[in-house]
Amino acid sequence: MSPAERLAALRAALEKAGVQGFLVPRADEHLGEYVPPSGERLAWLTGFTGSAGLALVLPDRAALFTDGRYTTQAQQQLDPALWELRHIVDQPAVDWLKEHAAGRRIGYDPWLHPEAALKRLEPAGITLVPLPTNPVDAIWADRPAPPAAAAVPHPLRHAGLAAEEKRSAAAALLREAKEDAAVLADSHSLAWLFNIRGGDLDHTPLALGFGLLRDDGSAELFMEPGKVPPETRAHLGNAVTVRPREALPGALEALAGRTVRVDPEATPAWFAETLRAAGATVAAGDDPVRLPRACKNPVEQQGARDAHRRDAVALARFLAWFAAAAPTGRETEVSAADRLLAFRREVPLFKAESFPAISGAGEHGAVIHYRATEASDRPIRLDECYLIDSGAQYLDGTTDVTRTLWTGPGPAPAALRERYTRVLQGHIALATLRFPKGVAGPHLDAFARRALWEAGLDYDHGTGHGVGSYLSVHEGPVAFSRAARPVPLAPGMILSDEPGYYLPGQYGIRIENLLLVREAGQRPDQVKPFLEFETLTLAPYDRRLIEAALLSPAERAWVDAYQARVLAEVGPHCDPATASWLAAACAPLT
Structure with a gap:
């Protein structure tokens, strides 16, 4: 399909879904900056390949919002006959929606947006409607399969702290806040907390998945079982249960009556929506792993x-x-x-x-x-x-x-x-x-x-x-x-x-x-x-x-x-020709 055909197909799908617009973010369900090919919905729809952006599609117009790093790139990649380009800071999406979509029902995929981002759109006077399936996925006929690289242990000699110590410290934060569990939607947090790495992304060594950390230090890791080989299961230990992603709804429903921390800026809205529907109390708070990881x-x-x-x-x-x-x-x-x-x-x-x-x-x-x-x-x-x-x-x-x-x-x-x-x-x-x-x-x-x-x-x-x-x-x-x-x-x-x-x-x-x-x-x-x-x-x-x-x-x-300092610390490890060049390059200013 051409870019114009893709946009027309999406609009037809939105009409069938009973909404007058749709939000297409750059992020996938892990809300990270880098996404696998199967998560490149924004690039597939618009042609824009930057790592930060949001597309808003209405029946009569469409806009792409990105920041100053990518405005020049977006000008080169977007078809101006199809897309308006907006600076996401100077011309925020909420203002554009207020001008062009007030009173309309705007659909979104609850797996692709944190609650905090959705709340920032409320002043636009729109009705946000969670859709059960993503209409972009429905029209993306040749969408790549999700990545399936194995999760592998990250050695203690590089990690510095055992995973048990990390889970214990994070669980103590939950007990101090009188919270029973925390949702971990950021795969970076899973990598650090469990001392695992993976190959699901080209440049960031992640094994994509989700987690539930409990106040006693035990945890559930929601990842396709085929991605967790026996060596990694042994590394995780008995306090960590590996379950497929399909088990997530049931695991959240089992938290009825409990208080669960959800980072509103870094967790798909689906989690809070599902927990509240199950009768759990959602406590907004930072991912308990994010600051220790930093x-x-x-x-x-x-x-x-x-x-x-x-x-x-x-x-x-x-x-x-x-x-x-x-x-x-x-x-x-x-x-x-x-x-x-x-x-x-x-x-x-x-x-x-x-x-x-x-x-x-x-x-x-x-x-x-x-x-x-x-x-x-x-x-x-x-x-x-x-x-x-x-x-x-x-x-x-x-x-x-x-x-x-x-x-x-x-x-x-x-x-x-x-x-x-x-x-x-x-x-x-x-x-x-x-x-x-x-x-x-x-x-x-x-x-x-x-x-x-x-x-x-x-x-x-x-x-x-x-x-x-x-x-x-x-x-x-x-x-x-x-x-x-x-x-x-x-x-x-x-x-x-x-x-x-x-x-x-x-x-x-x-x-x-x-x-x-x-x-x-x-x-x-x-x-x-x-x-x-x-x-x-x-x-x-x-x-x-x-x-x-x-x-x-x-x-x-x-x-x-x-x-x-560069010359002293690097020069001795270089070949003679490089060392000679480096000596001249590091000479004092004249």
Whole structure:
């Protein structure tokens, strides 16, 4: 079917269902950012392949909402004759519905939306109608089968804490809140709580499923039995029961008269609806696993350091190769990304990329989450910006790093150097910050933007996201973003530090390191505990893009110290040619 035929077929299905509209989110029933091919309903319907979006379909019009990372991409992928494009923050869906759908019955799939998101649409004056089956699935004739990769144990030497300890601690939180059980809809929580990993997604090692954690530490894992081999069943132990997903309704009905925690932001509305219908009390509360998962234990922290040091060798090999290969004009966006992946595949404990590399030359670098394809791939030319944002999954940690490079041999234009340096100043400002306990990510976002703001510049994405431990490269609940929940930063959390600047049609600049939150040392007259960041990523900045005169003495000293650290920690593990290149790349600024 063509895009127009798909939209027409959906509208016919909605008319048959007795509703005048339908919500199509990017998420699947686990509400995660990354979904398997069987969950790519938004992409199938609209052609938009970004990782964040919502489509609203009415009989006479349709709109797609996404954030600033994807507006340029969406403009390229959507048919404007079929879809209106809206910025999900500046032009929220509730306003569009109020204008175009007030008084109408709008259908939704209760497996694909959390209750909190549905409540935010109520001011639109619509009637939300849960549908028993998803009409997109009904018209998607060649929909792929759900993934069926096996769940495997995650070794204690990498996990740091036994699953029994984790379940006991989470159960204590439930008892303290006088709750009998908690629904676990986030497969990341299952992975961390039960010390399991899987292969249901290409870049995030998850075994997709659901869980019920009880206040005595016992649990039920709802996952197709074929996905849980004998080794994993033995690893889970007798306190964990594995049941097929079809057993979920009965398990929830058995909780009649009990109090069950449901995270309204991270759990499909189906769970709360089913529990209430069964006579259970639904207690709105955070997933009891989410915050402990974000605060890496000492073993996970050391694993992150080790993973980044090994990853840094692959990065150094790539950067040295790129410095020689780029001037030849023979490399493309795809070939460069493939070369970096080849270097990473030689690193011990490597499992996969943590996301498809964003390899953007020239104007493609201005597409914030650009992905080179066979159709879009282009040569990397002389004297232009090249942005490479990539990462890896290792058994002991997850990496994510961005560097913006100049392809030379000619000098970078002064305006480009000035803007790169302002991005670098914001990057440094966040990395060097000391702040009191209790401060949250949204409170710090502006530090990374100040140097750009002073020049009347900005970027339309958050400054940083949480990162998992051999889990998702995008992990909540913390982020450096004005749009994020104000969750206080705590020791052990890992976040990205990635300010940027994008000039559509010309180039993009982004600089990204991962930071580990740690306790800060005591200073005279300090009356409360402070925190600071440890930089995990080890990769040189492109000195040809730095306008050293713009840096303060402290900023310049920080860059020189960081580059010296990269050389000292990475150089000894490189081959002679890479080590020689790295020594020159890490030389002090002049």
